[in-house]
Amino acid sequence: MNFTRKKLNMVVVGAGMYACGRGTKEYGTIIPAILEWKKKGSLGEVYVVGTSSKNIRISKNKIKKLEKYTGIKAPLTYFPQNRTNDLQCYKKAIRMVPKPAVCIIAVPDNLHSRIASEAIKAGVHTFVVKPLAPTVKEVLKLVSAGKRKGVYCAVDFHKRFDRANIKLKDTILQNVIGDPLYFLAEYSQRKSIPHKRFRKWVKNTNIFQYLGIHYLDIIYFVTGATPKRAMATGQKGWLFSKGINTYDSIEAHIEWETSSGKKFTSHILTNWIDPESTSAMSDQKIKVIGTKGRFESDQKRRGITIVTDEKGIEEPNPYFCSAYGKDGAASYRGYGIESIHQFLEDVMQITEYRLSIEELEDKRPTFKQSLVLTATLEAVNKSLKNNNQWVRVGSVKQYD
Ligand SMILES: NC(=O)c1ccc[n+]([C@@H]2O[C@H](COP(=O)([O-])OP(=O)(O)OC[C@H]3O[C@@H](n4cnc5c(N)ncnc54)[C@H](O)[C@@H]3O)[C@@H](O)[C@H]2O)c1
Missing domain, CATH: 3.30.360.10 (Dihydrodipicolinate Reductase; domain 2)
Structure with a gap:
């Protein structure tokens, strides 16, 4: 590739087990994938969103340890920033994030569609952990909102990459x-x-x-x-x-x-x-x-x-999400990482006008494909x- 790529900004909503391994001895999958993505040279700002300053502090400490372990530092901003509890601060992060941007959603199942619809409304490409949503009504709304706003929306069905x-x-x-x-x-x-x-x-x-x-x-x-x-x-x-x-x-x-x-x-x-x-x-x-x-x-x-x-x-x-290499220079590989990187690469190519959202419909686990599931x-x-x-x-x- 002989052109300089734009930086892709990211909002990660949910800073629990899957995002950064909170509550476990590991570091989850989403933040490790983002740190790996930085090596490609196209990582912009990353906003990590939780629900309370107490919880986000725990996630922040976990991510700091991960940065040390991998030797990769990312430009991270944490939400909520000052209030003690704020279940709605994902809205602020989504509004603030500079474009082009993606929103990666890893919160309890019943909140997926609410947060995804906020991201789509703001024109942010959206990636949601499975299950996209428990009801067809919610998925239908998301599919038509995504189409209306021209944003790419996919689900993290990482087993497709195994x-x-x-x-x-x-x-x-x-x-x-x-x-x-x-x-x-x-x-x-x-x-x-x-x-x-x-x-x-x-x-x-x-x-x-x-x-x-x-x-x-x-x-x-x-x-x-x-x-x-x-x-x-x-x-x-x-x-x-x-x-x-x-x-x-x-x-x-x-x-x-x-x-x-x-x-x-x-x-x-x-x-x-x-x-x-x-x-x-x-x-x-x-x-x-x-x-x-x-x-x-x-x-x-x-x-x-x-x-x-x-x-x-x-x-x-x-083969799912494993760290290789020594402390201070560990790198993450596996189909969990590939699934997230595929989404990020697709978004990059869409924003570079080298790929259309329609072309991805038959190839990726898009929101529309999730309707049948x-x-x-x-x-x-x-x-x-x-x-x-x-x-x-x-x-x-x-x-x-
Ligand atoms: N843990 C896994 O291996 C795994 C793998 C694939 C998918 N998932 C899916 O990921 C989702 C989250 O799972 P988890 O394991 O990370 O659970 P978790 O309970 O560890 O984390 C969920 C996080 O969401 C946060 N949250 C809740 N409401 C929020 C809001 N309004 N704004 C911002 N953050 C909010 C919670 O504070 C918590 O930190 C679930 O849908 C699960 O099915 C998990």
């Missing part, structure tokens, strides 16, 4: 295993996630919405098929006994149809009450049975086992409420 899932897509596209008959995906995390980390907002999500949506998106991404109807069952046990009225586990059964009229089923089994002693944060796997063969991918066991006196047996996934999520949630009945998934054609 080589194992890209291999799965190619295997299906090249007809290696024939027509899919059924998919089986299992995804679970440790019980401290709902019990401790998300305790304040766990009632605003559920385990299918938090984890199941990832594999729902992967099945959509690798087959291009349309979900037709859904049925879900769920169990309340351990969390309920701790005073948290949410499902420990949810199993969603979904029927799909391909563009050539072929049908298959997916079974997505999720829980968030794994023992704390499990060897990895996420236990995740996907299997597809086709008419000519099968594809199986254990996405927890990536072939590494570390055993220590201190931590027992650990099976890390080095949110419609399925709604059907799953409806089935859970209505005695586990089969529920039709609303057609996405009607949203065009």
Whole structure:
């Protein structure tokens, strides 16, 4: 590239576990990705937004340690700046950020659409962690607002960047295993996630919405098929006994149809009450049975086992978001980082008039692509409420 690129400014709304690893020993994914992005030479100002000066101070200290660890300093401004509590200060940050700018949103699920619509209204390109929003009504509003304002909007479905899932897509596209008959995906995390980390907002999500949506998106991404109807069952046990009225586990059964009229089923089994002693944060796997063969991918066991006196047996996934190199010069790599960098690079090219938002519609997890997933999520949630009945998934054609 033989021209100087503009600097891209950023607002990160939410400074918790995913943004900077607050409450964990790690540093999350979003801020590490932004520090890595700085190496490309096109990082402008970064505003990091929380809800209270006390919490933002904790995040600030965490990010300072990360800057030391990576040896990369970023031009960061923190909000709220002076008041003790300010749930609305994201509005000020979004208004103040110089253009071109992006807004990266990593707050509890029920707040995604409210904050995204504020960013879109201000003409800021918007990236939201999954799930985009729990209702089709919210997603529809966001899609049309984005179109009206001409801003690019995408969802952080980072599993699309995992080589194992890209291999799965190619295997299906090249007809290696024939027509899919059924998919089986299992995804679970440790019980401290709902019990401790998300305790304040766990009632605003559920385990299918938090984890199941990832594999729902992967099945959509690798087959291009349309979900037709859904049925879900769920169990309340351990969390309920701790005073948290949410499902420990949810199993969603979904029927799909391909563009050539072929049908298959997916079974997505999720829980968030794994023992704390499990060897990895996420236990995740996907299997597809086709008419000519099968594809199986254990996405927890990536072939590494570390055993220590201190931590027992650990099976890390080095492909998601891992730091490499020594203290003071560590660098982050993985599909979690790639997903954020892809969004930032797309925005750069849009602002340089080298790429149009329309061109990205079929290629990326855009807000419009999320309509079909949110419609399925709604059907799953409806089935859970209505005695586990089969529920039709609303057609996405009607949203065009
Ligand atoms: N933790 C992960 O590995 C992970 C991965 C992918 C996606 N996500 C998604 O990211 C989102 C946040 O998850 P998390 O793990 O970071 O949770 P978290 O509870 O650690 O952090 C959420 C943060 O949002 C902040 N917040 C709440 N209301 C706000 C407001 N009005 N303005 C600014 N900040 C506000 C909270 O103070 C908190 O710091 C969720 O939707 C989750 O599904 C998390």
